[in-house]
Amino acid sequence: MEDMDLYLKKHDEVLYHYDIDDHVRELARKYGFLEYMVERYLNIFGSDAEIFMKSCSAQLKRSLRCNTLRTDCKKLEDRMNERGFKLSKVSWTRYGYVVENTPVRPTLGSTLEYMKGYYYIQGLASMIPPEVLSPSEDDLVLDMAASPGGKTSQLAQLMGNRGVIVALEKNTARLRRLNSNLARLGVANTITVPIPGDYVSSIGIKFDSVLLDSPCSGEGLLPVDPSRRTKTLPQHLREFQRVQLSLLIAGIRSLRKGGKLVYSTCSIAPEENEVIVNFAVEKFGLRTEEIRGIPADPGLVEYKGVRFSEDIKKCIRLYPHKHGTEGFFVCSMRKE
């Protein structure tokens, strides 16, 4: 923990210092963002910052994941077509579809096929972490922040309901939602455990792979939830950083040697992504792994003058204005 505190303190002054000039103020007013956010976007995107902010006003196409634990995808396409939905397959995910057309009724979340667990409504980018983790059928997998269960059920699907997933969720309401989704989707290989992610050592076993889809500010969900333009303050980012780092440390400690850990967030904030993953690389010697076949930008190796390990380039970032998805960060790491 001392290491973690020192690490965060080392970068704090630079990361949380904002140069707010007239240009920043004007853009903040124009697009309805907090000024400090605009200043950060100028640092991340440079001349594309305005394109990014503009893209946050455009609605993303809805998407779903076909659940092969309950049906085959051709059947799902046909059934949904009969109900007036037009689905088109997304080439870079195994089971992802974009919903091109929807009827007035039923809604996507109230069809008979939804109730039968034929699909899960899921953002395209959020389908990436389980595919990157790509667990095998006899793996022992840890999902550190599991609710509402989209990624847990996707892991189970990829494992063909074999192996074991240990899914952690401490909040009672969120646990209920997780269990309901797992039951609906026919997920049979999962043990849900009502403890916080950073208590995982109390289970006392080492896992073959770990998914840490971390709690975050949700700064990647700006196109989905406009309230996020003014909701998160710098102090919230600081708080998230602490949670993310302590979860990551717990995840690394419970991962067996040679095992794989995938860290992801639905945030584009370097404070919640590269800064966190860099700690795993520098302090724990984790090796980042290339993520292939997904249209995405590389992780940042420098932000606001803070240099990260060159290895962070292998992580990926997705943006609404470039990739047509929610903003997302994914990093795959191996414990040596």
Add this chain to the structure above:
Amino acid sequence: MKELIDASLYSLRDKVFMFPHGLPRQLHSKVLLGAFPIASIGLPILLKRNTYLPLLPLGPYLVDHCQNKLNLPDRLSQKLLYGKKIKVRETYSFEDALLVDNSNEFLAFLRLRLVSKGTEIIPVLDIGWYLREGG
């Protein structure tokens, strides 16, 4: 049904869960010892009351083996999936049934009650629960 027969069963509080295969040894012993809290282990299939009541994940395993099944017109099935009772003119020789659709896929556990000029059909547990209560 083979999946169900091959599964390991775990009793946890008021529910019985099915896990599709054995747990790895290190995990199995910790589960049996109660070394850490567990909310669920696999799919919940039975609820323990005075007797054992089926839970929704058991439904799909039963449709190929139960004979007491009703396949009703969509309009009536939909009412049952809203958790509402319906009344039909037909009578049946059984009191408990599965509601299935045209593809013989599970939709609900039903209780049938003879009433004057027909049968009252009561959804005991239906997949609409996932929308109403599941979250």
